Amino acid sequence: MRVRSLLFVFMGGALALTLALGLAMGRLASESAELARAEQQARKMAQQVSGLLVLAQEYALHGEARSAQQWRSLHAQVLKALKAEQPPHESLASAELLGSIFAQLLDASEPPAGAQQDGTTHELQQRRNNLLLNQLLLNSQIFTESLQRQGLEADQKRRQLEQSTRHMAIAIPLMMLLIWAWLALLLHRRILKPLQHLNQAVAAISQGDLTQRSATRTPDEFGELSANFDAMAVDLVSELRREVAVRKQAEAQLQLAASVFSHALEGIMITDPDGSIIDVNETFCLITGYSRAEVLGQNPRLLGSGRHDRAFFVEFWNTLLSQGMWTGELWNRRKNGELYAQMQTISAVHDEQGQVKQYVTLFSDVTAIKEYESQLENIAYHDALTGLPNRLLLNDRLQHAMLQSRRRKDMLALVYLDLDGFKAVNDRYGHAVGDTLLIGIAKNIKQVLREGDTLARLGGDEFIVLLVDLASRDDCQALLARLLTAAALPIDCPGAGKKLQISASLGVAYYPQATELDAAQLLQQADEAMYEAKHGGKNRFRISGLGELD
Numbered sequence: 001m002r003v004r005s006l007l008f009v010f011m012g013g014a015l016a017l018t019l020a021l022g023l024a025m026g027r028l029a030s031e032s033a034e035l036a037r038a039e040q041q042a043r044k045m046a047q048q049v050s051g052l053l054v055l056a057q058e059y060a061l062h063g064e065a066r067s068a069q070q071w072r073s074l075h076a077q078v079l080k081a082l083k084a085e086q087p088p089h090e091s092l093a094s095a096e097l098l099g100s101i102f103a104q105l106l107d108a109s110e111p112p113a114g115a116q117q118d119g120t121t122h123e124l125q126q127r128r129n130n131l132l133l134n135q136l137l138l139n140s141q142i143f144t145e146s147l148q149r150q151g152l153e154a155d156q157k158r159r160q161l162e163q164s165t166r167h168m169a170i171a172i173p174l175m176m177l178l179i180w181a182w183l184a185l186l187l188h189r190r191i192l193k194p195l196q197h198l199n200q201a202v203a204a205i206s207q208g209d210l211t212q213r214s215a216t217r218t219p220d221e222f223g224e225l226s227a228n229f230d231a232m233a234v235d236l237v238s239e240l241r242r243e244v245a246v247r248k249q250a251e252a253q254l255q256l257a258a259s260v261f262s263h264a265l266e267g268i269m270i271t272d273p274d275g276s277i278i279d280v281n282e283t284f285c286l287i288t289g290y291s292r293a294e295v296l297g298q299n300p301r302l303l304g305s306g307r308h309d310r311a312f313f314v315e316f317w318n319t320l321l322s323q324g325m326w327t328g329e330l331w332n333r334r335k336n337g338e339l340y341a342q343m344q345t346i347s348a349v350h351d352e353q354g355q356v357k358q359y360v361t362l363f364s365d366v367t368a369i370k371e372y373e374s375q376l377e378n379i380a381y382h383d384a385l386t387g388l389p390n391r392l393l394l395n396d397r398l399q400h401a402m403l404q405s406r407r408r409k410d411m412l413a414l415v416y417l418d419l420d421g422f423k424a425v426n427d428r429y430g431h432a433v434g435d436t437l438l439i440g441i442a443k444n445i446k447q448v449l450r451e452g453d454t455l456a457r458l459g460g461d462e463f464i465v466l467l468v469d470l471a472s473r474d475d476c477q478a479l480l481a482r483l484l485t486a487a488a489l490p491i492d493c494p495g496a497g498k499k500l501q502i503s504a505s506l507g508v509a510y511y512p513q514a515t516e517l518d519a520a521q522l523l524q525q526a527d528e529a530m531y532e533a534k535h536g537g538k539n540r541f542r543i544s545g546l547g548e549l550d
């Protein structure tokens, strides 16, 4: 049975019992009071009847009208009291009989007016009066005894009622005790005990014993509560296990990420959307020279080299904001002031709402690679002996200069320079002396050139001079003479044990010309002019398309 039903039964039973007991007690009290009143009434009437008897005797002895009057008055009171009873008192008839006898006694005591009483009549009347008086006494006695008997009966009944009341006074607490005992037992078995089990299970689970269950299976509310609690515990445990597994996996991933972050060969820098540095790894510190504490909260501008203009960063941010990432090379400055090149990829990390949460930058120090590339480039584009630009670089610069010349509408001169009698130096003093001479002559020629001009070595004893920004052909006439002079300056050649001096022949071609031509054709023209200078006797220059000018 459900606890609620049991409580309803208890409440109903207790209410009904209380009502019944209350009614019974009320009835007992009422009956007891009624019996007490009846007893008192009977006693009072008995006294009044005794009074009637005394008054009747007085009247019989003295014949006083006052006694008769008192008798009537007292008798009227008795009658009134008996008639007032509902139902009328059983002694009413006895009282009325008394009244009738007393009336006869009065009639007998008063002889008719004018009647002569003789001795016999008087004696007869006296005997009649005595007879009536005896009847009156006898009936009064009977009446009194009846009233006394009634009083006794009422008293007996009242005593029985009092006895019943005493019994009830004992029975009621006993019954209440039984009811409370039953309620206490009910509370203990159906409420407290299941609650205790539930409480123990909750305490055990909260202390980590996830196997603990309530296990109360009574067919009531606590049975349902216990079953629901156990089901909830099973669900919670499985959910907890799943959460733990997910958390362990997340922790493993975090550890892996932390390990990658710490041990990555790339520098890693994480900034918030405003650009403040949130975290950096060890490689960042190794590359930049800054400690982690020095850069946290700082802006990456701290590393700025000043080598990139505003346009560079505008493009950088446009790309990063539109595409979410930027990859490229960047020059930065280490803490010690040294410039370094970094190849970096910066990626925006977004939150679930698509807002940028962080920027993560991965970068490598590519300074060494850049230097190596620069060296390779230098080797590829420069002459190893003199350090001058080689044919490749010359071609590049020549094409660029021709383009500029067309744009600016000025002129350039391409001078093909070949040393005279250099083979003889090699042959006489050796290759090393020849090298020294080549280096020395290159240096002297360079010194007469302007900053924008180029001196290149094509190979052997052949050089090219590119003269730019010429207003006219006449602009470089003096310079051509100075070139001849510079090439013919004596060079100190320790290998030869003396200064050596040779000359050079120059062939010149100008650009632009009436007919458009390319770099190779221009070079061809200068080469041909140089050969003309050689054939003309060396140590001179020839201008393509013109005769000897020196």
Ligand SMILES: Nc1nc2c(ncn2[C@@H]2O[C@H](COP(=O)(O)OP(=O)(O)OP(=O)(O)O)[C@@H](O)[C@H]2O)c(=O)[nH]1
Pocket (backbone or CB within 6 Å): 385, 418, 419, 420, 421, 422, 423, 424, 426, 430, 431, 432, 433, 434, 435, 438, 459, 460, 461, 534
């Ligand atoms: N020392 C040295 N000699 C070189 C180098 N490259 C080429 N040569 C030599 O330079 C010489 C150039 O020869 P030519 O220009 O034909 O001889 P030349 O004596 O100058 O002849 P002309 O130009 O007619 O005056 C050759 O003997 C090459 O072996 C080099 O790097 N170092």
